Amino acid sequence: MPQVPSYWSTLTTPxxxxxxxxxxxxxxxxxxxxxxxxxxxxxxxxxxxxxxTLAAGLVSVIRRHIPDTIxxxxxxxxxxxxxxxxxxxxxxxxxxxxxxxSVYVGLITTNCLVLGRTEAYARHHPPLPAMVDAFxxxxxxxxxLIVIGGLRELLGKxxxxxxxxxxxxxxxxxxxxxxxxxxxxxxFFLLGLLVWAVRSLYPAQIEQPEYAPAQLxxxxx
Amino acid sequence: xxxxxxxxxxxxxVDNMPLTLFLGLCTFLxxxxxxxxxxxxxxxxxxxxxxxxxxxxxxxxxxxxxxAWVWAGLxxxxxxxxxxxxxxxxxxxxxxxxxxxxxxxxxxxxxxFGVFLPLLTVQCAILAxxxxxxxxxxxxxxxxxxxxxxxxxxxxAVAMLGAIRKRxxxxxxPAGLRGLGIAFLLAxxxxxxxxxxxxxxxxx
Numbered sequence: 001m002p003q004v005p006s007y008w009s010t011l012t013t014p015x016x017x018x019x020x021x022x023x024x025x026x027x028x029x030x031x032x033x034x035x036x037x038x039x040x041x042x043x044x045x046x047x048x049x050x051x052x053t054l055a056a057g058l059v060s061v062i063r064r065h066i067p068d069t070i071x072x073x074x075x076x077x078x079x080x081x082x083x084x085x086x087x088x089x090x091x092x093x094x095x096x097x098x099x100x101x102s103v104y105v106g107l108i109t110t111n112c113l114v115l116g117r118t119e120a121y122a123r124h125h126p127p128l129p130a131m132v133d134a135f136x137x138x139x140x141x142x143x144x145l146i147v148i149g150g151l152r153e154l155l156g157k158x159x160x161x162x163x164x165x166x167x168x169x170x171x172x173x174x175x176x177x178x179x180x181x182x183x184x185x186x187x188f189f190l191l192g193l194l195v196w197a198v199r200s201l202y203p204a205q206i207e208q209p210e211y212a213p214a215q216l217x218x219x220x221x
Numbered sequence: 222x223x224x225x226x227x228x229x230x231x232x233x234x235v236d237n238m239p240l241t242l243f244l245g246l247c248t249f250l251x252x253x254x255x256x257x258x259x260x261x262x263x264x265x266x267x268x269x270x271x272x273x274x275x276x277x278x279x280x281x282x283x284x285x286x287x288x289a290w291v292w293a294g295l296x297x298x299x300x301x302x303x304x305x306x307x308x309x310x311x312x313x314x315x316x317x318x319x320x321x322x323x324x325x326x327x328x329x330x331x332x333x334f335g336v337f338l339p340l341l342t343v344q345c346a347i348l349a350x351x352x353x354x355x356x357x358x359x360x361x362x363x364x365x366x367x368x369x370x371x372x373x374x375x376x377x378a379v380a381m382l383g384a385i386r387k388r389x390x391x392x393x394x395p396a397g398l399r400g401l402g403i404a405f406l407l408a409x410x411x412x413x414x415x416x417x418x419x420x421x422x423x424x425x
Contacts, residue, residue: 025250025401029345033243073313076343080306088302103352106305110343112247184241185412192398192405199397 010133014140020113021144021191022198027113030104031145032187038161041149042142043097047090047105049138051082052114056122056134058082063123075118080109113141148190156181225366228359232370234418238346239378240411241419245346249379250404259383261330263376265319267369269341270350273315274368277308277351278361301355308351313342346375378415382407 020026027048034044058078059066066074087105090098098105108114117137122130153159158166158175166175180186236242239249245266253259285307287299320338323331331338341347350371354364385407394403 022401025247027247028250029243029246032246072339072342076309076313077306080309084302084305087305103349103356106352107244107345107349109305109309110345110348112343115343183416184243185409185416187243188405188409188412192402192409195402195405196395196397199402203396 007129007132010129011136011139014133014136015143016140016198017202019140019144019198020116020137021141022195026116027111027141028191030107030111031141031148032184032191034101034104035145035149035152035187036156036182037100037153037159038146038149040097040100041145043090043094044101044104045138045142045145047086048108048111048113048141049135051079051086051108052117052134052138053131054082055079055114055118056130057127059118060122060125060127060130066123071123072115072119075115076109079114079118083109113137144191144194147194148187151190152181152186156186225362228363229366229370232367233374233377234415236371237374237378237415237418238349238371239375240408240415242349244349245344245375246408248340248344249375249382250401250408253379253383253386253404256380256383256387259379260376263372263379265338265341266344266346266375266379267372269312269315269319269347270372270375271365271369273308273312273347274350274354275361275365276315277311278354278359278364280307280311281351281355304352304355308348309342312347312351316341346371378411381411385411 014020017023021028021031030044030048034040055075055078059075062074083106086108087098090101090105117134121133125133150160153161154165155178157177158164158168168175168177178186238244239246248262252262281301281304285300285304287301290298290300316339319341320331323338350368354367359367382404386404389403389407398406
């Protein structure tokens with residue numbers, strides 16, 4: 001990140017270049033679990049972005065008052081309280097979606113993305129940049145979720161947001177749904193391919209081989 | 222007894238935490254680069270899950286569930302919305318305890334974990350274990366079986382992925398796929414394998 005970040009670059013770098021999911025491996029747990037359809041992916045994205053932005057703001061406001069030793073507990077309590085609020089709102093107004101998301105809304109508490117951003121950024125910055133950064137990261141996360149959720153719903157059921165987009169073979173159309181797309185493995189495959197695509201776009205992100213094969217380095221390994 | 226065994230096997234294989242439910246993926250991918258660390262993580266996960274899920278069960282039933290305060294003359298008190306904070310507190314304490322025990326008795330293992338041990342606090346799989354326990358309304362024995370089963374499943378998966386990734390140094394991968402990308406694809410393939418366990422469960 002640049003030394004004097006303008007709000008715009010703080011907001012846009014996490015979208016693709018510094019994407020929290022593909023580069024930093026943060027928050028993938030929920031990213032994969034809720035992406036069987038676009039609706040759940042969208043709900044999850046909105047919930048996470050709201051929680052992340054508010055949590056970053058709150059942590060940043062009280063950043064000078066948190067003793068260093070107990071900061072993790074303070075941050076987790078703040079995040080957990082926000083998640084409880086979101087969870088109650090979802091249960092009250094969107095009961096269907098809330099049931100589909102199961103425990104994954106509660107799991108926003110332990111989403112590494114939230115804690116990662118509050119710990120790494122909000123703790124050292126004034127509220128406004130912290131919230132902008134959190135919002136940008138939330139959007140980056142949402143982008144991945146929406147891409148994967150959209151692809152899985154489109155290829156798995158031929159639908160988008162519950163509306164039939166591709167005519168199914170059963171109903172006289174040409175599209176045979178790939179039911180594998182609705183199962184767990186396809187989420188891994190899609191995200192793996194997505195990571196590949198992003199890294200081909202930005203070769204600087206390619207990981208160096210961690211260790212060379214033994215016989216090339218030293219005979220006695 | 223068969224009920225408990227069923228829950229155990231289901232939690233370990235059919236509903237495998239990282240591969241089927243996508244829980245705890247962050248540490249699953251980050252710590253599986255070397256088999257030794259992966260095995261250690263698996264053992265720690267089994268311990269923490271097997272310990273916290275029954276404990277959280279007791280706390281939830283004793284203090285938070287609707288009607289838990291009847292004896293105090295408060296039959297309408299429903300504190301279940303506080304479950305999230307209570308669970309996180311218990312997990313943080315359990316992890317802290319584990320860290321102190323390891324530091325005191327097994328300093329080598331403690332050093333091997335490094336920064337990842339405290340991170341178990343924010344491991345989604347551990348919190349999810351407790352949340353699933355509430356959602357599926359297990360009793361005490363069942364929640365213990367569930368905790369151990371899912372911990373064991375996690376250990377199995379992470380050890381396998383660690384072993385595969387170690388062999389991968391000999392593979393000539395496309396540059397963009399190296400590291401994270403191939404780990405995802407591998408996890409996908411393993412997930413396919415574990416999906417066949419679900420078929421076995423149905424066949425029974």
